[in-house]
Amino acid sequence: MHRADVEKSLFKVLSYQAESAVAQGDFQKAVMCMQRCKDMLMKLPKETCYLAVLCYNFGVETYEWKKYEQKFKSFVFVYMFTCGYFFCFQAKVLRLLATTYFEWDCSLYLDKALKAISLANQVVMFSLAEFTRLEMSLDSCLNIAKLLLEHGRESVGFDFLKSVPERFESSPDLGKITLLHIEFLLQNKRELLAKQKIEEVIIGHYTGKQLLPEALNQLHIILWDRKSYSEALHWYNYSVSFYTPGQIDQNLAKLQRNMASCYLHLNQVDKAKEAVKQAERCDPTSIFTKFSVYKIACSIYKPCFNSFQSDQQIVAIKALEYLSEHLKDCRQLFAALKRVSNHLFTSRLLYMGKILITFSYFWCQLSQFCPSDKAVLIAQKTxxxxxxxxxxxxxxxxxxxxxxxxxFSQALQHLQTCKEIWKVLKLTGDFAKDPTDTLLLLYEFEARSKLNDPTLHNLMESVWEQPQIEIKTLEIIASLAMESPARYPVLCKKALKSALNLHRKQAVIDAVKFSKCLHSLINISLPTGLTDLDSCVLQEVWDYFEDALSVVSSTDAYPETEILWLMTRAWNTGIFQYTVGKYKEAELWCGLGMRFLNHLGSLKKSYEGHVSVPGGI
Structure with a gap:
């Protein structure tokens, strides 16, 4: 085995022994092991970082155990190991060492704590100086400054930011440094310094040192993102300073709209009107500018809206009527009406009679403001x-x-005018998916049926001939035909029959919708409690039951409650026939009910006993 490998293994063993000793509280042994490891660093320089981190962790552990003296020794080791190498780590160690001195004995070790803090700051500044000597990009320097400022190192961060412009004096992106400086000054509540910086930028803007367009836009965003209205206006005025008198720019329009909004919140209506005028000059077609104009109108005629919000509807109606008669700008009138209608919808006041009469009048009057081209014809129709x-x-x-x-007569007048406009509109393009035809039909049917209009049947003749009429439309017609004061059972029945035929023609029958339609048709054709029914009527209803039985037999999706209802109606019809001596008909109808019984699921056993004896269910 090589000597180097032996020394490396010994280093690991000693470091493990030090860890074990700290865990057991034997700090003297731990220090001895760490000292031996330190002596071996000349031959193992790559282990310096590992040993420094190990000592730092020992210091943190002993700090948690309130062993301040042992923590101090650990941090001394760390500082010795990292000297000249890891500037940021040195600073971190020194700051924690200062904390240890304070908590150990503030009165005794105050000077040492202050020296540790001072040394930590010197280390950081030295490391920053090292950064500035390197060939670094502007973005890298800005990222370093952001890290310092975001992690609470404002003093060092701002000092670093001040030193960066010297390196990038000729860079066109120099404004980025200024923006970051202003942004963090505002975030740290240093408004006076931020204002001085902004005023310097404004002076530079008019003396040949202009920011790039992207940087200028970003500065506007920073200035506009203020919460207090009065304070926001102060910053907005700074932003206005970057625009020359008479300049037309969409961003300037946005700025003026924001200022108008602030003035309105501060009840300074005249200044708000002036700001909106400037916004109209810069961007007259913007929907946001129009909305600002509308808000000014609302503030001028505020009693109207206050009345709505305080539930004084009569006062509000009078105010709206006055507006409609005297307000010359139809755009403002339309915007005002739209706002009030939204308020009514949200506060559930739409159904209040006098308000609705007023609204009907307004919508009709507004339709007259629309000139005759396609876009506004659509608006007029609406x-x-x-x-x-x-x-x-x-x-x-x-x-x-x-x-x-x-x-209802007034509704018919509106519908007649709308139909004429709709005829013209349909010549200008494809409106296949537009629901206007359906709405016109349903509205006209409801109005004529409730007026008992003799031309209603003529209207419906054209409906039955339409090949593309929807099932839902027919079902709504059937419902309206029986809605008080209208009562047209024949039309209701015919509409339901047509809807049922369309259900049958579906590639896949929707059993739930089919069952609801059939339920309504049987109810209208076979009123409950009548015993003396015409044989033709009974035969017709019998066919409906057979249709239902066919669908029930072919799908499991038919609602069980509807099957039960069909069984009950068929059985009870048989019982009614039995009571008037029509035994053959009674047998047929009761047998029909038994056929539905076989398709009941969980309810079958409950009803088998009910249909085994002569009597109603």
Whole structure:
């Protein structure tokens, strides 16, 4: 075996013995082992780092045990080993050594603690000086400064930042150093120093030392990211200083919008209006600029919105009516209405009668502001649909019959105008996926059915002929046909039949939807409690039961509760026939019910006894 290998093995054995001795509290033996290891470092220089870390760990362990004297010895060893090599590690050791002196006996070792701290700072500054002598990029220097500042070494970090510009005086990215300096000054609540730095940048901006565009944008972001409104305005004014009078820039528009928002929060409406005017000059088409204009309008007509928020709806309605009559800017009116409608939706006030009447009027009036091109025709169509929807919703509430008639008639007027616009729109492009046709049909059907309009059947004749009508649309029509004050059982039945036929034509029948549709159709065709039914009606209903039985037999997805309902209706129909002496018909219907019994799952045993004796279920 080579002598070098023997010495390396001996070094390991001694270090292990030192670890064992520390664990057993035998610090004298540990120091002896570490001293022997230190003497071997001349032949094993690569082990210096390992031995330093080992001693440092011994110091931390003894510190936790409050063995300050032993910790001191360990740190002395560490400092000796690392001298001239590991600057950052030396500083860390010295700082912990200072902590040990303070906790050991502050009055006795105060001078030594201060010397340790001073020495640690010198080590760090020396290491930073070493960095500055190296050929390093600007980004590397900035990263070093960030690490120092982010880990609480503000003093060293700021000193290092001050030294960096000397090395990169000719660099176009010199502004990055300034940005980092300003950012960390603000983060550390040194606003006065930050303001001085910003003022230096502003002076440089107008004396030929301008920041690069990217750096200038980043500076704007730093200045804008302030929380207090009054304080934010102070920083925004610094940001404005970088723009020349009359300059048009989207970022300047954004800055002016932010300033307007701050002024509004501080109730300085006139200054907010001026800021918004500047934003409009720079970026008039921006949706954010328009929203700022709207906020100014809201602040001017604030009583209206305060009334809504304090549940004083009557006052708010009057304010909105006044707005609609006197506000000349239709954009502001539309924005105001949109905000209030959102507030109503969120506060569940949409169904309040007088408000809805006002909204119907507003939507209709707004449709008149739209000039005749495709985009605004779509907007006009939407306004009219909204007006009709509001009228219908209002008509569903507890209002008098005369008010209902007026509302439904008004809805028809809006729908007629909307249909004319829609005809023009459909000539301008493909609207295959647009739901307007369906909405117009449903809205018109509801209005005419509740007005008992004689032209309703003519309207529906065109509906039955439509090849692409959806099942959902037919089911809604069926529901509306029986919704008070309307009552059109024939139309309801026809719509449900059409929907059922479409269900049958599906490649895969949706058993749940099919069962609901069939349930409604049987209910409307076979009213509960009637015994004297026409044979034609019974035959028609019998066919529906046969349809249901066919689907039930072909799938396991048919809801068991619906199967039970079908069985019960068939059995009870048989019992009704039995009570009026129609025994043959009774036998057929009860037998039909028994056929459904066979398809019941968990409920079958419970109902077998019920259908074995003559009586209703």
């Amino acid at each position: 306004c009219l649909l909204m007006a009709a929807a509001v009228d219908l919703e209002m008509g569903r509430q507890n209002v008098t019959p005369s008010e209902q008639t007026e509302l």
